[in-house]
Amino acid sequence: MIKCENVTFVYENEEDEGKKVLDNVNLNIEKGSFVAVLGRNGSGKSTLAKHFNAVLIPTEGNVFVNGVSTKEEKKLFDIRRSVGMVFQNPDNQIVATTVEEDVAFGLENLGVPYDEMHKRVEAALKSVGMYEQRKMQPHLLSGGQKQRVAIAGVIAMQPECIVFDEPTAMLDPKGRKEVMETIKTLNGEMGITVVLITHFMEEAAKADRVVVMDKGQIVMDDAPGKVFSHVEKITALGLDVPQVTRVVNLLKKKGIDIKGEMLRTKECADAIDMLLKERQN
Amino acid sequence: MLRDITIGQYYNTKSSLHSLDPRCKLIGLVVMMALIFVAQSVIEYAFVTLLTIALAILSRVPMAYILKGMKPVWLIVAFTAVINIFMGGGETVVFTWWAFTVTKEALYLALSMMLRVVLLVTVSTLLTLTTSPTVLTSGLEKLLKPLEKVKFPSHEVAMMMSIALRFIPTLGEEAEKIMKAQAARGNDIESGGFMKKISGMIPLFVPLFISAFRRADELAMAMECRCYAGGCNRTAFRKLEYKKSDAVAFVLMGTAVLLVVIYRTVGFLI
Numbered sequence: 001m002i003k004c005e006n007v008t009f010v011y012e013n014e015e016d017e018g019k020k021v022l023d024n025v026n027l028n029i030e031k032g033s034f035v036a037v038l039g040r041n042g043s044g045k046s047t048l049a050k051h052f053n054a055v056l057i058p059t060e061g062n063v064f065v066n067g068v069s070t071k072e073e074k075k076l077f078d079i080r081r082s083v084g085m086v087f088q089n090p091d092n093q094i095v096a097t098t099v100e101e102d103v104a105f106g107l108e109n110l111g112v113p114y115d116e117m118h119k120r121v122e123a124a125l126k127s128v129g130m131y132e133q134r135k136m137q138p139h140l141l142s143g144g145q146k147q148r149v150a151i152a153g154v155i156a157m158q159p160e161c162i163v164f165d166e167p168t169a170m171l172d173p174k175g176r177k178e179v180m181e182t183i184k185t186l187n188g189e190m191g192i193t194v195v196l197i198t199h200f201m202e203e204a205a206k207a208d209r210v211v212v213m214d215k216g217q218i219v220m221d222d223a224p225g226k227v228f229s230h231v232e233k234i235t236a237l238g239l240d241v242p243q244v245t246r247v248v249n250l251l252k253k254k255g256i257d258i259k260g261e262m263l264r265t266k267e268c269a270d271a272i273d274m275l276l277k278e279r280q281n
Numbered sequence: 282m283l284r285d286i287t288i289g290q291y292y293n294t295k296s297s298l299h300s301l302d303p304r305c306k307l308i309g310l311v312v313m314m315a316l317i318f319v320a321q322s323v324i325e326y327a328f329v330t331l332l333t334i335a336l337a338i339l340s341r342v343p344m345a346y347i348l349k350g351m352k353p354v355w356l357i358v359a360f361t362a363v364i365n366i367f368m369g370g371g372e373t374v375v376f377t378w379w380a381f382t383v384t385k386e387a388l389y390l391a392l393s394m395m396l397r398v399v400l401l402v403t404v405s406t407l408l409t410l411t412t413s414p415t416v417l418t419s420g421l422e423k424l425l426k427p428l429e430k431v432k433f434p435s436h437e438v439a440m441m442m443s444i445a446l447r448f449i450p451t452l453g454e455e456a457e458k459i460m461k462a463q464a465a466r467g468n469d470i471e472s473g474g475f476m477k478k479i480s481g482m483i484p485l486f487v488p489l490f491i492s493a494f495r496r497a498d499e500l501a502m503a504m505e506c507r508c509y510a511g512g513c514n515r516t517a518f519r520k521l522e523y524k525k526s527d528a529v530a531f532v533l534m535g536t537a538v539l540l541v542v543i544y545r546t547v548g549f550l551i
Contacts, residue, residue, distance in 0.1 A: 053506060077508050085506045092496045093503035097415045097447045104518035106507035111514045121518070139450040153507065 001161055001193050002029040002052050002083065006061035009047055009216075021047045023216040024061070031160070034187045034194045036204035036224070039213035040238040048213065049165045049197045053083040066160075081110065084154030088166040090146035091138075099141070099149050100125065100134040106157040124156035127190070128182050144175025148182055155186070161193035162186065168200065180206065201228070201242045212237065244268045292410045294341040297526060299411045303420025305527040306408055312534045313404045316541060317397055322548070325541065326396060332537060333400050333407075342410050350406045351399070358398050365391035418443045419519050429512075436512025444500070452493060459488050 009022035021044050029035055029052075039045040050056040051063045054070035063070045065079045087093050096102040103124055107117045125131040128148040138146060147167055154162055164183065168176040180203055187194045196207060204210050210227040212220035214237050220227050228234065228245040235241070241249070244265055251258050251272075258271055293299060298306075313332065320326050337347055371386025409417070422439035429435050460470070463484050470481035 055502060055506065077510075080506055080508050085503075087499065087503055089499060091451050092499035095444065095447065095500065095504060095507075097443060101415065101518055105504075105509075108515050108518055109508040109510065111516050113516060114518075114520060117516065117518055137450070138447065139454070157507065 001031040001033075001066065002195075003027070003064040004048075004051065004058075004061070005064070007048075007051060007058045007063060008060040009044075009051070009056060010059045020216050022051075022058070025216070025218055027211065027218060027221075029161070029193065029195060031193055032187075032191055033209060034196070034207045035209045035211060036196045036198060036207035037211045037213060038198065038201070038204050038239060040199065043213040044216040045197050045213045046165055047216075049085070049163050049195065052161070052163045052195060053085055054079050055085070077110075081157055082160045084157060084159035084162045086147070086150050086154055086162060086164045086167050088169050090143055090150055090170070093150050094138045094146060094153075097137060098134070099130060099136050099138065102138065102149060103134075103152045103156050106153055110157065120156045120158070121152075124152040127155060127185070128152045142175060143171040144178040147171065147175065147179050151179070151182055151186075155190075155192075159192065161195065163195045163197070165197045166199070167196075168198070168203065176200075176203075199239070201240050205242050212239070291413045292342045292346060293413075296339060296341040296411070298336065298340040298407070300524075300526065301411075301530055302521055302523050302527045303412050303416045304424050304521065305523065305530050306412055307417075307420055307424055309530060309534055310404060310408050312538060314401060316537065317400050317404070319541065320393075320397075325544065326393060328537075328541070329400060330396065333403050336407055337403065340407055340411050342407075347403065347406060347410065350410070351402055354398065354402045358395050361398060362391045362395045365394050414446045415443060416519070418446070419517070419521060423521055434512075436515070440512075448493075448496070451496075452489065455492060456485065456489055459485055 004025050004027040007022055007025040007027075008020055010020055023044075025044075025048060027048075037045045037048065047056065051058060051070065052065070054063075054065075054076055057071055065083055068075045068079060070079060094102050095105050100121055103121045104117055107120060112120065121134075122131065125134055128151050130145060130148050130152055133141065133145065138149065141149065151162070151167075167183075168179050171179065183194055183196065184206065186192045194207075196203065198204055205224045205228070207224055210220070210222065210224045211218055212227060212234070219237065220230070220233070228241045229249075231241050231245065231249045240246075244267075248258055248268060256275065258275060301309075313329070313336075316332070317329050320329050337344065366383055366387050367381050368387075371384030371390075373385035375383050375385055375388065377383070412420070418439050421442070422435055425433060425435035425438065463470075468481060468484055470478060470485070473481070
């Protein structure tokens, strides 16, 4: 789906010119997968995300979307149609004055005919659960709702992949949950490839694959359970591991034998419960 | 507070005036304005006044609400009236007081000027009361479309207007937030003289502008990501179609114009 080959990126006209924001990144994102990209501020994760739909063009190396290089300007619209993007601030990506018109914005740009446009807008709004609010003005919605409208706007364009650039960073816990559930459905039920840039470990744990970035390089790339089992390494990179993983790790250190790679609170609680029962017997 | 600002104060009563096509209403506004400006005799003034009142009744918006929207205009109306009364010139002196002479002609001029301003404002208020800003914008875009032949960016203008409408409440909210943050740090914009108030506003406007530019930047990127490339080959989510009622409205407009024209010619012949 998306393939990065030796991607290096340097910002022009900035104070620290010449600093490599991305340094020789190689990454292949499979169709239908759910990849989380983790990293602390300044690790280059957002910059990498912007390469996936040709918002940024690599200084060196190549990014291919479905085999097409993002350097081909003529294919720009094809690339952006197949890879949609949802940004951090929900306010700054809603263009129109009502929910349904905003969802229609991308379709208007693509020149989709009237009847099909209305069908697609309706379907997209229903799939994020915002159909009831379709006539509302965006500023009257909650953060989570706005972000879901933004997602609907991307879904309506029927992309194969959606890149989420810290979509929950500005939301309250309720909004965060709403958005994460929507992302899960997109990937699970609609088969859309998801790339989730985040710094919340709990969110990354929901992915099939976690890529950890530091100083513009990929330092870890594995299933979430495997990545989080390296607690020391993750902590050294300025990141946190999910609470559950931390508990399991502490127990292991105390010499208590508990199966590793647990990511769900319930799993962990059950395992500990079992252990306690065994000891009592 | 600031977030409650509704530009144009759309007031939906689902009246027949509300359901008219925005293009029809925009043209209607131009026609009404022309009639108001052309009016000279008492009969013509009476005619346009009646038309305006009829439109106001047709809109089913409460009179009090329409008049409330005119509040800021009263001062201008009073001012023009006073100027016209005393500076009007004319022959037939009604009375003289100190250095001022008031004539019959000046009184008539002042009165008609007042009426004109009030009618103009009422008619344009009626347009915004009966048409939601988004619909109005798309109507304007369609009306200005022929001007694209002379390189007038009609789509871009409409897009700018609708983005401005979209961001007014957002920026209003932000201004409120900044105001509170500044007030918490002891900035006082409520009291003091004019100059002090103005300088108190600087800490409000500087961050507001910076953030508006940042928003514009992010929005532009988001729009590009959704394949925005200006007005070419674009389809519209909202379809504008003239209905029967629009035809009726156009006929009525034509009749009104015709009546005035006939009245003028007949008056001229006599």
